Amino acid sequence: MNERACRRHIVLLGVGHTNAHIVRMWAMQPLPDTDLTCVSDRSVATYSGLLPAVLAGQLPPQAMEIDLVRLCAAAGARLITDRATGLDRGRQLLQMADHPPVRYDVLSIGIGSVPSPIETTADHVPLIAIKPMATFLTRLTDAVRQISDRSRPLQIAVVGGGAAGVEIAACLPGRLNKLTNQPFEITVVTRSRTLLPDGLPSTAARVRRFLQSQNHRILTETNVVRIDQRGICLDPDGHLPADLIIQATTAAAPPLLSKLCLPRDEQGFLLTDHTLRTTAGDPVFAVGDTGSIRGCSVPKAGVYAVRQGPVLWNNLQRCLDGQPLQRYRPQPSFLRLLNLGDGTAVGQWKGFSFQGRQTMRLKQFIDRRFMERYQKLPDTMTMPDDIPCRGCGCKLPADSLKIGLGSAFSGPEDAVVLPQSQQRPDQPGHTTDSDDVLVSTDFFALPLPDFWLSGRIAALHAVSDLDASGARPFAAEAIVVLPEGDEATQQDMLRDLLSGARGELDRMGAELIGGHTITGPRPEAGFTVFGRPLGRQRIRKQGMRPGDRLFLTKPLGSGILLAAFMRGQCPHDSYECLLASMLRPGGAAAAIAVDCGVTAGTDVTGFGLLGHLQEMLTDDVAVDLQHDAIPLLPGTQAMLEKGIRSTLLPANRRFLTGVRMDRGLCPDLFLDPQTCGGLLLAVPNTVADSFSHRMQAAGMMAAEIGTVTAADEVPWRIRIR
Numbered sequence: 087m088n089e090r091a092c093r094r095h096i097v098l099l100g101v102g103h104t105n106a107h108i109v110r111m112w113a114m115q116p117l118p119d120t121d122l123t124c125v126s127d128r129s130v131a132t133y134s135g136l137l138p139a140v141l142a143g144q145l146p147p148q149a150m151e152i153d154l155v156r157l158c159a160a161a162g163a164r165l166i167t168d169r170a171t172g173l174d175r176g177r178q179l180l181q182m183a184d185h186p187p188v189r190y191d192v193l194s195i196g197i198g199s200v201p202s203p204i205e206t207t208a209d210h211v212p213l214i215a216i217k218p219m220a221t222f223l224t225r226l227t228d229a230v231r232q233i234s235d236r237s238r239p240l241q242i243a244v245v246g247g248g249a250a251g252v253e254i255a256a257c258l259p260g261r262l263n264k265l266t267n268q269p270f271e272i273t274v275v276t277r278s279r280t281l282l283p284d285g286l287p288s289t290a291a292r293v294r295r296f297l298q299s300q301n302h303r304i305l306t307e308t309n310v311v312r313i314d315q316r317g318i319c320l321d322p323d324g325h326l327p328a329d330l331i332i333q334a335t336t337a338a339a340p341p342l343l344s345k346l347c348l349p350r351d352e353q354g355f356l357l358t359d360h361t362l363r364t365t366a367g368d369p370v371f372a373v374g375d376t377g378s379i380r381g382c383s384v385p386k387a388g389v390y391a392v393r394q395g396p397v398l399w400n401n402l403q404r405c406l407d408g409q410p411l412q413r414y415r416p417q418p419s420f421l422r423l424l425n426l427g428d429g430t431a432v433g434q435w436k437g438f439s440f441q442g443r444q445t446m447r448l449k450q451f452i453d454r455r456f457m458e459r460y461q462k463l464p465d466t467m468t469m470p471d472d473i474p475c476r477g478c479g480c481k482l483p484a485d486s487l488k489i490g491l492g493s494a495f496s497g498p499e500d501a502v503v504l505p506q507s508q509q510r511p512d513q514p515g516h517t518t519d520s521d522d523v524l525v526s527t528d529f530f531a532l533p534l535p536d537f538w539l540s541g542r543i544a545a546l547h548a549v550s551d552l553d554a555s556g557a558r559p560f561a562a563e564a565i566v567v568l569p570e571g572d573e574a575t576q577q578d579m580l581r582d583l584l585s586g587a588r589g590e591l592d593r594m595g596a597e598l599i600g601g602h603t604i605t606g607p608r609p610e611a612g613f614t615v616f617g618r619p620l621g622r623q624r625i626r627k628q629g630m631r632p633g634d635r636l637f638l639t640k641p642l643g644s645g646i647l648l649a650a651f652m653r654g655q656c657p658h659d660s661y662e663c664l665l666a667s668m669l670r671p672g673g674a675a676a677a678i679a680v681d682c683g684v685t686a687g688t689d690v691t692g693f694g695l696l697g698h699l700q701e702m703l704t705d706d707v708a709v710d711l712q713h714d715a716i717p718l719l720p721g722t723q724a725m726l727e728k729g730i731r732s733t734l735l736p737a738n739r740r741f742l743t744g745v746r747m748d749r750g751l752c753p754d755l756f757l758d759p760q761t762c763g764g765l766l767l768a769v770p771n772t773v774a775d776s777f778s779h780r781m782q783a784a785g786m787m788a789a790e791i792g793t794v795t796a797a798d799e800v801p802w803r804i805r806i807r
Contacts, residue, residue, distance in 0.1 A: 089608050091571030091579060094120040094406055097180055097190035099170055100197035101131045101154055103388050104373035106460055107395030108194065108402065113161035117403060119572075122163040123188055125180065129155050129167050129658040132219040134388060135453050138253040140223065142260035142427035147223055152460045155661040160654025164535040173346040175368055185538055186582045189574075192369045192405045194398060195346075195356065199337035199375035199386055204245065205312035213313050215333040216250060223261075226332075230265040233329045240270040241327050243318060245310055246334035247276025247283070249387075249424060252293050254334050255302055257427035273303040273326065275318065280306060284385065285422065288439035292432050293424065337375055337386040351378040361401055361411035362394060369405050373398055382416065389420045392456070423449040474733050476531040476648065499627060500551040500688055501526035501617065522619060526551035528691075529565045529612015533648050533761055537579045541586030541611065543668050547691070547762045548613035549594060553672035554689035554765055556625035556680045557617035559594050562587075564601030567610035576605070583611055594673055621680040629686030630707045630768040634794040637777065639675045639787055640667055640764025642695060642755055643722030645732035650725045660721025667719060668762035675786055679767050682777040690763035692734065696756045696804065697741040698766060703803060711792035711806045713751050726754060734759045744803035751806060768794055 094117070098105040101124050112122050136150035158165040166188065172181040179187040201215045212233070214225050233240060242262070244255045255274045262270055274281070274297065281297075281304065282290040297304060309321035317328035339354030349357040349365045356372035357365045358379050364370045365380060372378075374391035384390050397414040404411050422434040423445060431446040433439070501524040528548040532540040549559050564584065568576045580603065588598050596615070647664045650656035656664070672689065679687065688698050695716070699709060731754060738757040747753060764787070769777050774790070781788035797803070 089569055090119075091569050091573075091575035092119050092121040093572040093575065094191045095123065095189055095575075096120060096402055096406075097123045097125060097188055097193045099125045099180060099193065099195045100376070101126050101152070101157075102196045102198050102374050103133075103391035104394045104398055105194055105196040106131065106152060106157070107392070108399055109157055109161050109163055110459055111399050112163060116162060117406070120406065121575075122161070123166060123190075124154065124158050124163055125166045125168065125170055125182075125188060126154055127167065127169045128218070128220050129153070129165070129662060130220055133453075133457060134219055134250075136457070137216070137219060137222070138257040138425040138427065139450075139453075141254065142257035142425065143264065144260075144425075144427075144429075149457070151220075152457070153658045155651070155656060155658040156654050157460055159651055159656065166536055170342060171345065173348070173370075175347060175366075175370075178369070185536075186585050189578055190369075192371070192402050194371040194373055194402065195376050196373040196391070197340050197342065197376050199355075200340050201246070201333045202335040202338040204310055204333060204335065206314070207312050208315045211313050211315060211331075212317075212329055213331045213333060216254065226261065227265060229330055230262065234266040234268055236268065236329060240266070240268055241317070241329045242270055242272045243326060243328040243331045244272065244274045244334055245276075245318070245331060246336070247274055247278050247281045247304075247306065248334070248336060249282065249285075249422065251276065251334035252281055252297070253424050253427075254332055255297060256293075256300070257425055258332070259300070260427055271301070271303070273305060273328075275305045275308050275310060275320075275326065277309045278306060286434055286437070286439050289422070289432060289434045292439060292441050293426075296426055296432070340376070343376070348372075351380075353378070360413045360415075362398055362414050363401070363405070363411060371398060371401065379414070379416075384416045387420065390416055393417065423452070425449060474531075476533040476652070499555065501555040501557060501615075504616075522624075524552060524555055524557045524617045524619070524624075525614065526555075527565070527612065527614040529610060530761070532583075532609045532611055534651075537582035537609070538586040539665070540609075541583035542590050543762055544583075544611045545587035545590040545613055546669065546671055548615050549591075549596075549617075550672050550689040550691065550762065550765075552615055552617040553676040554625060554687055555617075555619075556621060556623075556676055556684075556687075557619050558673060558677075559591070559596035559615045559617040561597050561599050561616040562591055562613045563599060564603075565610075565612045565614070566601065566603040567606040567608070568603060569609050570605045570607070579609070587611075587613065590671070594671065619680075620677055623680075623685055625676070625679065625685055625687045625767075627686070627688050627702050628704050630702055630704070630709075630794045631686075631770070632707060632794055632796040633771045634686065634768040635771055635774040635790055636709065636711070636792040636794065637767045637769055637774075637781075638690070638695075638716065638764050638789045638791050639672065639767070639781070640670065640690075640760075640762075641717035641719045641722075641787070641789075642690070642758055642760060642763070643719035643725075644668060644761045644763065645694075645734070645759040646722050646725050646730055646754075647719060648761060649732045650721075650728075650730045653730065655725065655728065655730060657721055660719065660725075663720045670762075670786075672765055674784060675765055675781065675788075678777065678780050678784065678786075679765070679769070682769065682773045682780070684767050684769050684773075684777065687765055687767040690760045690766050692759040693741065694738050694757040694759055695766065696745060696753070697738055699804060700741055700744075702766070702768065706797055707794050708797045708800050708802060709792055709794055709804045710800075711756075711804065713748070713806050715789060715791045716755070717787065717789045718755065722755070722758075726752065732759050745806065746802040746804070747806040753806075756806065 131152040168185040169183040318326040355378040
């Protein structure tokens with residue numbers, strides 16, 4: 087994460103072949119006083135060149151994926167996973183669907199292309215486009231499973247006779263044989279006179295012979311009019327029955343390009359000059375399939391996008407510095423290699439065509455070398471192991487906190503009652519706890535480089551103290567430390583952070599009423615929150631009784647995964663689960679707990695499960711925890727095995743005093759600091775089943791992890807077995 091508010095901003099919309107090169111170069115040589123933001127609607131980029139190998143079963147799906155979470159984190163770039171909706175060219179803002187607008191000084195658009203549209207005449211047609219490629223395998227799997235109950239061979243049609251259609255048709259049997267036991271027949275449909283119309287006749291002949299040897303049917307000079315529920319309507323009056331149709335037609339412009347108010351060519355792609363900058367003269371570049379160079383015919387092929395990378399890297403810097411831009415000169419021809427799915431490939435280079443296993447080995451070498459640039463992060467991207475953690479991992483250790491506070495504060499509660507709202511029981515008007523106003527404060531170093539996401543997380547984390555007290559927030563005040571640097575960037579950071587926080591507070595029925603902001607060495611944020619009890623009695627920490635059953639409302643592992651994220655080690659799927667967990671409010675769980683009569687609980691945050699559980703203990707009770715019942719976020723165990731820990735963990739290990747743990751169990755999971763952790767509730771046995779059922783019905787986790795017992799009956803305070 088950049089610790090300064092930089093003056094200049096490079097934004098990449100889409101992280102395909104060309105823009106991915108920029109991220110890699112950024113990791114090795116970031117520009118001074120400049121930050122890099124990557125915007126993608128997915129946290130994974132898919133390399134199209136390896137889709138056929140995955141279809142054929144030659145490689146696992148992960149082989150064609152570029153993990154943008156790891157890549158951007160390791161490069162020190164901000165990743166925003168959201169959908170772009172438009173462009174404010176005057177203010178140089180990229181408009182987003184959910185995220186606040188993203189400011190740019192230079193923007194590079196590389197969102198690829200989509201298959202040419204085909205008319206459909208029914209709501210549900212058996213049509214699957216190969217793009218978006220990241221979801222193609224899932225969509226294909228679902229579709230095949232839905233049609234696998236036919237009493238005849240499955241009829242599969244591939245529409246498109248170019249390189250994509252040919253490779254799909256050749257490699258598809260490998261996937262189908264794994265998904266179904268039914269026989270199938272594949273037909274390739276193309277409006278061209280031959281397969282591979284932009285290739286050599288000898289290459290097309292090799293491909294045709296191979297497909298025919300696999301009993302594939304080939305229909306050339308065949309126009310697809312539309313698709314209905316029964317299959318493909320052909321021009322003029324023909325019909326091709328099909329249970330499943332795979333669309334691999336020629337490249338068309340993504341719909342977003344029409345909303346950017348930038349010059350476009352006849353096909354709708356962004357029009358650029360030979361420097362790859364759009365002809366509007368804006369500091370906006372269009373690369374890969376997204377752009378069309380004026381007066382130059384460049385095929386929509388990945389090899390050109392790859393070659394544009396170094397030119398774009400130079401021109402982004404030149405554009406920022408006001409220097410003349412470098413000219414991109416596309417190569418007149420390129421090596422074409424097509425995977426046939428049987429361990430061989432067809433190749434074409436200039437005027438020659440060739441085929442065989444050696445050709446396939448050449449393709450594998452080229453693909454592997456390209457992917458290793460982004461899947462095996464170079465040493466220049468390696469992060470030090472001692473990076474101080476953010477989020478709740480930057481909390482002051484418990485013993486330091488206790489010594490420092492001394493007797494200044496008393497009571498272990500998560501939220502305290504405002505003195506002016508609290509009345510003595512013998513005073514007129516006092517009825518129950520529901521008359522009280524509760525207040526709590528929490529803040530931390532921002533855990534993510536995206537201020538909007540961090541603002542949401544900071545608000546939810548601060549409110550969790552009210553959730554743990556059985557209260558609902560009604561007001562909040564912000565505490566913000568912005569990094570030193572450019573004032574305009576600081577304004578954007580504050581806007582994004584408060585926008586994210588305000589959205590979460592609004593959903594909880596709370597109002598952001600004020601706060602205070604300063605500048606400092608690193609970004610920090612938090613909130614003082616005010617709330618009122620949900621019921622007639624509050625939830626308090628030290629109210630456990632023997633026989634109570636312990637429930638946890640969120641999985642553990644956020645501290646470990648955030649530590650992995652900061653080191654560029656957190657996989658995208660684990661990161662997505664981490665975000666989903668942190669952004670899940672605790673108010674609904676607190677309301678069910680209060681309604682069920684729960685009066686003892688806390689939230690699991692910086693001191694980990696064991697630290698906060700010890701805050702709930704009194705001299706009268708002990709706790710028996712079941713290790714295997716404690717839920718973990720996906721990927722947590724894998725990160726533990728790699729040796730990744732929060733920097734607060736050594737201090738939290740002091741909570742192991744009085745804990746008996748069966749041999750072979752690792753205590754680090756139970757000491758991991760949790761950002762936006764769940765509620766730990768001691769539920770009376772008489773209502774525990776009802777509480778569990780209501781939580782399940784509401785779609786929320788209620789993992790039963792242990793029981794409370796009388797302290798005089800056992801020789802330990804906490805046992806984990």
